[in-house]
Amino acid sequence: EVAVILVNYADYKGYEIPVNRDMPNYTDRQRIDMWADSAAKKLSEAGVLSGYNNNFEPDRESTRAEAAQMFKCFLRLIAGK
Numbered sequence: 001e002v003a004v005i006l007v008n009y010a011d012y013k014g015y016e017i018p019v020n021r022d023m024p025n026y027t028d029r030q031r032i033d034m035w036a037d038s039a040a041k042k043l044s045e046a047g048v049l050s051g052y053n054n055n056f057e058p059d060r061e062s063t064r065a066e067a068a069q070m071f072k073c074f075l076r077l078i079a080g081k
Contacts, residue, residue: 003039
C-alpha cells in the first residue's frame with residue numbers, strides 16, 4: 001500500500017522515478033498483489049524499497065524505522081531531484 005501511495009504522489013507531483021538498479025529477485029514476489037506490483041517494481045528499481053533477506057514481505061506491516069527509511073529514500077532519490 002505504501003508503494004502505491006508513494007508512486008501516486010510522485011505522479012501527482014510530476015516526479016520522475018529513476019531506475020537506479022535491477023529489480024531485486026524477491027523470492028516472494030508472487031505474493032505482491034497485482035494492483036501493487038507495478039509500484040513495488042518502480043520503487044524497488046529506484047532503490048526506495050529493498051526488501052529483507054531476499055523477500056518483499058507484502059503482508060507484513062512496516063515498522064516505524066522502515067517507514068522512515070522509505071520516506072528518506074523517496075525524498076533523496078525521487079523528490080530531491
